[in-house]
Amino acid sequence: MTTDLLVKELVDKNGKCRNSLMPILQGIVQKEHYLSEEAMLAVARELDLSAADVYGTASFYTFLDTVPRGQNIIRVCKTITCHMKGKDEIVNAICNHLKIKVGETTHDKKYTLLTANCLGWCHKGPVMLVNDDVYPDLTPDKALEIIQTYGKEE
Amino acid sequence: MNKYLVNLKINNMPISVEEGTTILDAARQLNLRIPTLCHHPDLSVAGNCRVCVVEVKGARLLAASCATPVSEGMEVFTNSEKVRIARKHIVELLLTEHNADCTKCFKSGNCELQDLATEYRIGDHVFLDIVKPQSKIQDISSPSIVKDDSKCIRCQRCVRTCDELQGLTALAVTNKGDHQKISTFLNKPLNDVVCSTCGQCINRCPTGALTEHTNIEEVWNAIYDPSKFAVVQTAPATRIALGEDLGLTPGERVTGKMVSALKRLGFNKVLDTDFTADLTIMEEGTELLTRLKKILVEKDDSVKLPMMTSCSPGWIKFQEHMYPDLLENLSTCKSPQQMFGALAKTYYAEKINIKAQDMIVVSIMPCVAKKFECERSEMRDSGYQDVDFVLTTRELAMMIKQAGIDFNHIEEEHYDSILGESTGAAVIFGATGGVMEAALRTAYEIVTGREVPFTNLNIQPVRGMDGIKEASIKIKNVKPEWSFLEGVDLNVAIANGLANARKLMEKVKSGEANYHFIEIMGCPGGCLGGGGQPIPTSPEIRKKRAEAIYSEDANMPIRKSHENPEVVEVYEQFLGEPLGHKSHDLLHTHYRPRKRY
Known part of the structure; x- marks a missing residue:
């Protein structure tokens, strides 16, 4: 599944409000092991947040990696x-x-x-x-x- | 709802204040100053820097006075031994993470952290210096803003500014603990992210972490170069704020002194952006009437309404990022700065017999987005870069100091001619609602042959500091050629600050609003609160600057753009008519969509 599709699926499941940001990011990490630039941009687009805002949240949490990780x-x-x-x-x-x-x-x-x-x-x-x-x-x-x-x- | 009064004592002085007031504000009512860093009158409360701590009797811990509301019977001490020691330690700890290379810092002399360190006579560090060497690499990618993380104290004023006032959140708090950092998306250079370049973050940064991309040295070089003819233009809002950086109080008009100082700095000619502000009104007013005619008479649906102003380059870049589908609503008029540049290197160069390649056009602007704007590839219609360098009001004040000019005792002088004549309509471009007012003064008169129906030409409904203003003006008894406008209610809207612009754009997109003409200024209060204006800024300071702008307008002999004799002359001798062929080539432009995320 492409990252864009994955994000769309997670947004459908969790909703488009600010509170959905965490479960969506966690869902991406579960599937892709980290948050790629592409993934963070897709989340920003879907939730209409600034990309910096998404990155700010992602980089705060140790378990939300923003660099590639192994399986x-x-x-x-x-x-x-x-x-x-x-x-x-x-x-x-x-x-x-x-x-x-x-x-x-x-x-x-x-x-x-x-x-x-x-x-x-x-x-x-x-x-x-x-x-x-x-x-x-x-x-x-x-x-x-x-x-x-x-x-x-x- | 009635507010209850709360009684408390601060430093044993009794005071009654409204429920919900913070200790900080209550202390200010008693003329007690408590230092602050993360607190700013334009922004929400953060309470993260802790320098405003005070002792509350009975409480175990010191309280951040900016974030603690008063309560009945409270006893507060703002300068007890415990407070003093804690506050000094807090400043010392902030300095351990701060690149305190003050003598080489652009903000030296106007830095809140430096002031506090001086106030508390912080000597040698009692704590280890832990500034990370890699944080000293500045981000100089943006032509407008320089970001230096080694000076950042993470007060997050810039983050709140970009989010709350400008609705962009180009900067966010990233990572945590000792890795915490104010950063763009993935630490990308500022020039590569969704940044309007408005510079409001600079105005609120308490240190030198965010400053303008300075061009002072380039401008000195141009002045000293005998082969160059250095022309300077001054924006409307500079003349009511420059004094603040030179020892005067907010709201003092210094037009004549500024002109005189610029001549003494060595510019060959001192001219006025106000002249092209008047010209903008001619072009933009005509453009609005033409759009109305095309839609109402010719039923041409390729023309878009509401038409939106295009003077504010921060707003333009915002729109290119955020609402690329509304770019056709923007007026095609260049900003007054760029109209000036294009005319200076064509019409004016020819008149004074100077080759365009030998001319250097410098702008004094209340703005840092103008630095970005002058480098845009669209802004080279004279065959050269139309405006070579942009200096902020602050940078001009620095140059005046460097030149040893005693600004307060300098004689007042007049702008040179031509391109130096202006009207009251032009100077109000510097305040939110001003472009609208100036446009209405001219457009109404073109259509009806009469002056706008407001006392002394003052169109009060479009004035004031509200984030979004709306007004409706009925057009009656029009001239025969404008009969299609008879009885039409012209609906206008005005927004200042990009967060307000965003709200207005959502209304336009949803079709909820039915405006004909919208004025947007990227900065709070309009240009008078611009990202290049003297620091500090606050609602009170901007109010005083606005009063100065409107009194400057009231004192001008001519107050309508179409009556500016030099504007009449430029149409007769060079441009032909508004929206004519030459205007199209030199004074109008187009915009480009940019990425939103």
Whole structure:
């Protein structure tokens, strides 16, 4: 489906008012993994908002990406408890395995690796989020195992 | 609805104010000044800069006085120890994120943050300087506006201006936390986004983050170049505001002093945009009557009504972006600035025996959109760029200071001739409703042979600062050749500020409105509140400037454009008749659709 069609579908579903902006943006990210320039312009056109306004909202939210992302987004918690419980080893293991740095996307567009602020699982750190799923009590091996299950799904 | 009075004490002084008043406004009634940065009289309350904090007895935290309404029995302290320490820290913290390279800043000397830092004698930083080096790269893509993020304190006045007053939201708050930034769509250069170039954001920026794209040095070069003949024109609204940047109070008319100062700066000739404002009335008035005739008599539906004025380049660019389907409603007349440029390098150059390529035409404008307008490719009908450089009223004040001219004691002088004669109708172009009034004074007389039926030619219904004004004038006892207009109610509308223009355009598009003629000025109050006018601006300041404009009009010996002797002469000797062949070539233009999103 083209971006324009996707946006139209989401607007039909959520309505044209200002309040619909968030669910529409979330709907695009769900399908396309990020908000392209084309997508943001289409939303501005459909809701009759300025493009800067749409970009302002999109750029405020961490989970509304405005740069291309992979099919699966890994977010490792970087805050203090997870840091003390060894999040660096988790990050390094994933980096070595996927051959990317934090912030990058694999060549096959399957994975993007990011860090995240506190996920609220301090008692079971280190923790990571893959798409919408939380994985606590990680070890480097466990993390890699989990990631591989996502690769297979596609 | 009756407003209740609320009793409170500020710094132990009792005061009663209307319910809903903020602590800030209540304190002002007691002549107590509380500093502000994000607060602006033209805009909604934001409460984000915090410099206006005050102590409220019994409250745990300090309150932002601009965003806190008064309550019964409240006791407020505006200068307690707690307030002073907090406020100084707030200014210090703002400075940690601010490129405080003040001596090299274009806004130095007229910067609210600089003033506050001076007031609080902020010395060496107690906090770390965290200005991001990459933020120091200025966006100079727009011919009108320069954006420097390293000077931005994120007060968001510009964002509110663009949204609330101008209805465009070219600038938005993006990202968050320490990455927060005022940005265009995807950080694109200002010249590539939907920006009207009106410069209202500049007028409200408390720092040097938004300034005009200056042309002072180019103009000095032109003045000093012996091979160039430097001609300057001055817009109507400059003569009632220039004084504000040179030590005078708002509303003082400085026409003669300004002319004198321009001569002393070294311009070869000092001429008046008011002359081409009168010419605009001849062309635009005739265009309106011609459109009416084509529609009412010839039933020609290729002609569009309502006709809309085209003097304001910010409005034109807005319309090109936002309502490209209504471009044919715009008058084809160029703005007075551009008519002047086109005539200066043809008619005038010939008269004074100077080659057009040796002439430099400089404009003094209350506007930054004019800087964009003079570079448009449509504005080269003389064979050269018709207007070479545009300076704002503010830039002219800077040049006068640089030249060491004692503006307050300078003798008054007259504009040079020709292209220097004007009328009261021309000077009111500077206020919202002025073009309409000037057009009606002339058009009514052309059609009926009589003066407009208003005391002293003052058409009060089109005056005033309301965002949108409507009026209807009955045309009676017309001359035989205009018989088709007998008994017609001429419906007119006037809007100032682009947010109001947008409301009016929606009415036109929906067919809800039945206007014949619409005047739009891109800036609040019209040109007198333009993006190139002295800073600060407020409703009171604009009201004083408007009073000055109308008193300038009342004091002019001639007050109708068609009676300007130099206008009569230019038609006799050069142009032929309004909308004639030469006018068409030099004084009229067309517009182009631009992207809306």
